[in-house]
Amino acid sequence: MEPLTEQRPVNSPVVYGFLRLVRVSRARQDALVGSLAEYCRTHELQLSGVFSDRDATAGPASAAFTGLLDVLALPDVYGVIAPAMSHLGPKTIAAERGRRIEAAGSRLLLVRTPRTTHHAVSRSGPVRRHPRTTRVLDAES
Template sequence: MALAASLAEYCRQHELTLCGLFTERGAVTEVRSPAFVGLLDVLELPDTYGVVMPARTHLGPKRCAAERERQLAQTSARLIVVRSAKPSRGDLRLVDTGPVARQKGGA
């Protein structure tokens, strides 16, 4: 719940609306898990801007993460990573690789 609250606050501060959370139930053993497929489906909706995630590690284990990132990059969504693997100046880093947040006010 604390992580969800942190993501909602991040979105509020950046004028985004947090529209959904996708959570894996159990160990990730495949790239196209139900949660990830649901995320990809939502990214196809109009007015979807991007995926906000705490860190790249939330894409799953290394064997799945690279393929998931590739699939996200094929969408028109932006991948917004709040924390990098190695924090530098500040804790926030935005990665523009290609939405689940929506911009407030449309567009």
């Protein structure tokens, strides 16, 4: 009889991080890398490297992003992780980069997902949650 899957060594899905670090202190950079590493640890992902954009004027094809696309072409790479969508750049650049990541056959994972709507909380009644809604509180970008 074969051992259970949980008892076999299984490789975690490989991901690469991407950070936009324009005028960011070393402490902030370390905290952001730490948040990516912690997310990967808790979600059983293998963080194999982190690419960083440091140029505020870089377009969608910066050197860091081009390097990221190159590693996404490697076999067995699951995707890209970023603290938030803003780390891919300003909205138009982030949207283009998101499309390129998906076109490479990879997933884009965000530690902190974008807020779509804000709901007012009634002070007079209980908070009602939708059955399939989960509130995620993760690291800040």
